[in-house]
Amino acid sequence: QVQLAQSGDEVKKPGASVKVSCKASGYTFTNYDINWVRQATGQGLEWMGWMDPNSGNSGFAQKFQGRVTVTRDTSISTAYMELSSLRSEDTAIYYCARVMKAVGSWYFDLWGRGSLVTVSS
Amino acid sequence: DIQMTQSPFSLSASVGDRVTITCRASQTIYRYLNWYQQKPGKAPELLIYGVYSLQSGVPSRFSGGGSGADFTFTISSLQPEDFATYYCQQTYSTPYTFGQGTKLEIK
Numbered sequence A: 001q002v003q004l005a006q007s008g009d010e011v012k013k014p015g016a017s018v019k020v021s022c023k024a025s026g027y028t029f030t031n032y033d034i035n036w037v038r039q040a041t042g043q044g045l046e047w048m049g050w051m052d053p054n055s056g057n058s059g060f061a062q063k064f065q066g067r068v069t070v071t072r073d074t075s076i077s078t079a080y081m082e083l084s085s086l087r088s089e090d091t092a093i094y095y096c097a098r099v100m101k102a103v104g105s106w107y108f109d110l111w112g113r114g115s116l117v118t119v120s121s
Numbered sequence B: 001d002i003q004m005t006q007s008p009f010s011l012s013a014s015v016g017d018r019v020t021i022t023c024r025a026s027q028t029i030y031r032y033l034n035w036y037q038q039k040p041g042k043a044p045e046l047l048i049y050g051v052y053s054l055q056s057g058v059p060s061r062f063s064g065g066g067s068g069a070d071f072t073f074t075i076s077s078l079q080p081e082d083f084a085t086y087y088c089q090q091t092y093s094t095p096y097t098f099g100q101g102t103k104l105e106i107k
Helices: none
Strands: A003-006 A010-012 A018-025 A034-039 A046-051 A058-060 A068-073 A078-083 A092-102 A105-111 A115-119 B004-007 B010-013 B019-025 B033-038 B045-049 B062-067 B070-075 B085-090 B102-106
Touching: A003 A092, A003 A105, A010 A018, A018 A092, A018 A115, A034 A068, A046 A068, A046 A078, A046 A092, A058 A068, A078 A092, A105 B033, A105 B045, B004 B085, B010 B019, B019 B033, B019 B085, B033 B062, B045 B062, B070 B085
Parallel strands: A010 A115, B010 B102
Antiparallel strands: A003 A018, A018 A078, A034 A046, A034 A092, A046 A058, A068 A078, A092 A105, A092 A115, B004 B019, B019 B070, B033 B045, B033 B085, B062 B070, B085 B102
8 A cells, every 4th residue: 555664763872873764655656755754752743854756856954954864765665864963852753754746735645654763872 | 934823722622613723824825735633643644735625535524724824724523533733834835834733632
C-alpha cells in the first residue's frame, strides 16, 4: 500500500549527527516532493525543509540551514534527512511527508509514522 | 516568513457540539491553507486542503472555509473520535508554517 516507512528511534549525544530515512512504497517516489517536519514533546509542528526526489533540489527553513542535509537514493525510493551538531533542543519526533501539488493548493497527504531522536549526554 | 495565528489554543466541548477553529495568516495565502488532525502518539493526518476540499475518506462533518488570510475549520457535530489536536498550515511559500494547534478536549 501507499506509505512512508521511517527508520527507528535514535539516541545521540550533543554534537553528534543523526540520519533519518524515509522509504516510499506504493507510488512513484520521484513524482512527489518529500518534506520534513519535526515536533518536540508536547509542542506543535515545525517545518524543516523539502526535497524534490527527481532532481535532488532542496530548501530549508533558515534556522536549520547549515545543519541539515537531505539526500535520496532513487533506486530504493528512500529519502534521508541528516541533522548535525545536535543539541538538546533537537530532541523531537521527525516526520517525513509527501507533498501533493494540485492547482492552487499544495498539501501533505501522506506522512511517515515519525522517528524519535533523543539528544542526551 | 508567513505567521499563522490559530485560535483558540484549547477548546472544551461535548459530543454533538458544533465547534469552529480560526486561523489567520500574516498575509494573503490564497487557497494554500490546509488542516490536519493529530491524535496522541500518531502522525498528523490531512483533513482539509485548499481551504475547503475534503480529503478522501474524511467524514463530511468536517469543513473548511475562508479566503485571503482568514480561515475557519468546523466540525458540525463532534464525535468521540474527534477529540484531538488540529493544526492549520500554509503552503503558499516556504517555510510552510503551521498554526500553534488547537487541542480539542471533552467537556
